[in-house]
Amino acid sequence: MSISFPGESPEYRAARDRLLEREIELRRAMESVAAARRQLPPGGLVPEDYVFQGAGPDGGSQDVRLSELFGPGKDSLVIYSMMFPRYPTDDRRGAATGRTAELELVEAPCPSCTAFLDQLDGAVEHLDQRLNFAVVAKAPLPRLLAFSEERGWRRLRLLSAHGNNYDRDYHGESEEGYSLPMMNVFHRENGEIRHFWGSEMLYAPRDSGQDPRHTGTIEPLWNMHDLTPEGRPQDWHEQLSYG
Template structure:
């Protein structure tokens, strides 16, 4: 193994600063790309799809769980796939292992769900074994064919207006590698992170960064949420978010 040169602390810091310039360029480019996603046209989903979940039959609209946005990852866990019946495929399992606590997505009016062709008892068993908590449904029709995930994994984003559902974005292949974190999921949605620093169309929902962030077990607890807001207010506000500015609390 041919290693890089060994340098002094000053030389190491100078090398890091040179790379940091490029990293910030990538961050700003990623923000600009997400802004373009929020301006993507919407595709009406007019066909009725049916899934089976822990509570029985469910429509695509049901998968939203009452929220405005839905992200569906097509995971390969079913007869004929490597790992069956003890595991989902290696790659889809790696994706599932990386999923952050879904409460943070839910706080942004967004639901994440997985979908496979495995029966619910098998899904429940593997979720328990692997410690996965995201909603996971059984496909029963052509959903995977119609949305480009019948032969390969992929992530579809949807939004609803009342009972009308629209497809807003789709990624697959290496695009799925970045998924798992709350921010990566929100960045592919039509509404984005919904924070004030984002470049979004007029009228899109936005709130100050940090103020909506919470412990995953406190979003539904009014007392804890108010305590969190008070702490944020006392610490000060975040400025210049896209450029990597820091709040007075010194985090992020």
């Protein structure tokens, strides 16, 4: 089946049909990769029941263990390691207002992580029907909660990993101890919690001019650019505020 749009030329239609074949091939490849991911053998047992700092019912902080992040009937847990503080060489400007703006730039949150989580905040209400999702960062909990309020996040579960080794063990920090934007998936079965998958493309070699794209398939911001004639901008970067 071939469709057409008003005013298009035969040359356009022929090129578009060829591109459509490639898009179908990409869809098949994505489905194949997803199927292969689901067939992974059991991953490693989580070495400890990591204790995070989360918001308590009275507005203070409370200890939250990794095992407690699994809700009833939901056995998959996705954790995103946010770069807060940002990588020390990241000199993009910080927040324009709020308590976060008072931080030294090196202690401020990563703009790219922030843009990513802006997009996921709206998805969590839907995801929560089937899986568990949490965001961890090395920043102290009061900084995380203040920034969340400034951004208007309403659904993200934010946890401080300030006092544990989670990011170190699951590659959410560099050898120097700097935060890295790793995503990990854990699965609970028969009382055991095992690692299932991690966004290891963050560490894989990349082609010239490409970002890691380790979470690229779930990020609308950059994928939307791919639909336009201009493509992904080469001289533009996410910011905490725009002016």
